[in-house]
Amino acid sequence: xxxxxxxxxxxxxxxxxxxxxxxxxxxxxxxxxxxxxxxxxxxxxxxxxxxxxxxxxxxxxxxxxxxxxxxxxxxxxxxxxxxxxxxxxxxxxxxxxxxxxxxxxxxxxxxxxx
Numbered sequence: 001x002x003x004x005x006x007x008x009x010x011x012x013x014x015x016x017x018x019x020x021x022x023x024x025x026x027x028x029x030x031x032x033x034x035x036x037x038x039x040x041x042x043x044x045x046x047x048x049x050x051x052x053x054x055x056x057x058x059x060x061x062x063x064x065x066x067x068x069x070x071x072x073x074x075x076x077x078x079x080x081x082x083x084x085x086x087x088x089x090x091x092x093x094x095x096x097x098x099x100x101x102x103x104x105x106x107x108x109x110x111x112x113x114x
Contacts, residue, residue: 002033005030007025007091007093008092008093010024012095012099014045022104026078026080027088028072030074036056036065040056041058043057047069048099052069053070091107095113
């Protein structure tokens with residue numbers, strides 16, 4: 001797998017519901033650098049702005065493994081937690097911050113997108 005195109009956190013309500021957490025953390029990779037093996041199930045979710053994303057999750061444990069989104073066909077997103085690596089690089093972008101919980105703070109120097 002290549003280096004991520006972007007590592008970000010998303011505070012949208014769809015990500016909060018999908019993860020059961022206060023935000024989703026994802027690493028986006030060029031689609032041609034990602035190889036998928038094994039079985040997965042799909043679930044299509046419509047985001048806050050109407051964009052459809054197809055999430056693939058493990059049929060055994062239910063964990064989200066990766067997803068693709070309309071308008072970003074050349075990339076594949078992988079939840080940062082799926083790497084189970086505390087050394088994985090931190091996010092550079094934080095989106096939908098108008099929905100960010102008041103007690104959450106983002107790392108210094110991160111790009112903020114309302």
